[in-house]
Amino acid sequence: MFLLGGFQVKLDRILPYARILLEKAVSPGDLAVDATAGNGHDTLFLASLVGESGHVFAFDIQEQAIENTRKRLQENGVQERVTLFHKSHDELKSCLPADCAGSIAGAIFNLGYLPGGDKHVVTKGHSTIAAIEHLLDCMASGGIIVLVVYHGHPEGAVERDELLSYVKALPQDKAHVLHYGFMNQVNSPPFIIAIEKR
Numbered sequence: 001m002f003l004l005g006g007f008q009v010k011l012d013r014i015l016p017y018a019r020i021l022l023e024k025a026v027s028p029g030d031l032a033v034d035a036t037a038g039n040g041h042d043t044l045f046l047a048s049l050v051g052e053s054g055h056v057f058a059f060d061i062q063e064q065a066i067e068n069t070r071k072r073l074q075e076n077g078v079q080e081r082v083t084l085f086h087k088s089h090d091e092l093k094s095c096l097p098a099d100c101a102g103s104i105a106g107a108i109f110n111l112g113y114l115p116g117g118d119k120h121v122v123t124k125g126h127s128t129i130a131a132i133e134h135l136l137d138c139m140a141s142g143g144i145i146v147l148v149v150y151h152g153h154p155e156g157a158v159e160r161d162e163l164l165s166y167v168k169a170l171p172q173d174k175a176h177v178l179h180y181g182f183m184n185q186v187n188s189p190p191f192i193i194a195i196e197k198r
């Protein structure tokens with residue numbers, strides 16, 4: 001429940017709902033991916049879900065993001081559960097250990113730019129889609145990919161359109177695709193696309 005204009009809203013907001021989906025997918029001992037590490041909030045959340053016996057692989061193209069994430073993990077004493085890659089998420093397949101094939105339980109893409117960082121460095125549809133394709137190859141059946149789509153900036157609107165046409169065309173026998181968002185909010189609020197591998 002959250003407060004909006006003095007009213008208590010029961011519908012889950014976007015970021016809490018993204019976490020609810022990850023909690024459904026990822027359990028202690030699992031492998032998970034944070035495709036856009038940023039300031040490390042999602043990496044830390046995944047590290048808590050996989051526990052001591054699981055592992056998280058996190059990617060970001062910005063050194064600042066990798067350092068911010070490393071610091072957050074160290075402050076919380078979970079750095080051993082995470083491998084950080086200062087690389088684009090579309091290189092994911094060549095970065096993950098070969099024995100991960102078929103065993104990634106969940107992944108998150110929090111798209112857009114690094115909060116507090118350079119707003120010109122943004123995620124792009126072509127690499128986001130390439131990374132999703134790699135993940136669909138190496139995920140477990142029942143694995144969930146959560147995308148939080150920010151489309152209030154010009155490149156975000158382009159990425160949104162590319163992603164929506166890509167996911168709408170995913171064969172139904174390969175994946176279930178969910179679209180979750182508030183329809184009547186101003187200022188292009190973020191929304192979720194979730195893909196569950198069959």
Ligand SMILES: C[S@@+](CC[C@H](N)C(=O)[O-])C[C@H]1O[C@@H](n2cnc3c(N)ncnc32)[C@H](O)[C@@H]1O
Nearest residue numbers: 036038039040041042060061088089110114123
């Ligand atoms: C909205 S932020 C992520 C927030 C983060 N999940 C958190 O919890 O703080 C988006 C991040 O995506 C990163 N990014 C942009 N293009 C990327 C790519 N091709 N591969 C990996 N990360 C990328 C940006 O550098 C930025 O840090």
